[in-house]
Amino acid sequence: MTNFMRLMAVAIFSLGLFAAQPSAAQSMSLQQAQAQGLVGERLDGYVGVVQNAPGIAGLVDEVNLQRRQLYRDIARKNNIPLNTVEKLAADKAISRAASGEYVQDASGNWVRKL
Template identity: 35%
Template sequence: MTRVLLFLLSFFIAFSAFALNLQQAKDQGLVGEANTGLIAPITARPSQEVRSLVAEVNKRRTNTFKRISVSHGLTVKEVGHIAHKKAIEKTSSGNYYQDSSGQWIKK
């Protein structure tokens, strides 16, 4: 039983080491900074791994936007737009972001 548990634990640790992170996805042109302050897939048919990453990151960002909106008397949408402007400034050369019309631009 102990061997099985150790095997499963090592499998999950190894699997998480191969999981795609946000910066890797940006560097590979899989996701970009959407004009809402969230991230979005660049392609029309992203992989399940990319969809999962987008959902995870956007959930955290949305929760942060909600906290900020309450503490600063802004709407979540306003916080998202402010976050988008900051994200564009921080976007690395070669990564994507959306302009206000929704077009993807490579920085």
């Protein structure tokens, strides 16, 4: 496994760890919001609001900020474009989404994963 692939694996694992715990300002975790159909995985490696509810926009903003920082670090360390890291992360996150959670299809529409 190349260093880049190891870093990507660690990065994707890290996404789950830091997103699992809500901050003091959040009423639910990313996983809870995904399970409730409020948030989904986008094609660009970030999460998006599927159905608006109190606190969801803030949760999405915080998760996306953390992801962007992580993706930038990986891109910089591996001397590759940020959009390459984002695309790889999106592919992994969408493939790991649980059945019934929302993901974007190739057209950018929200669909429930089968």
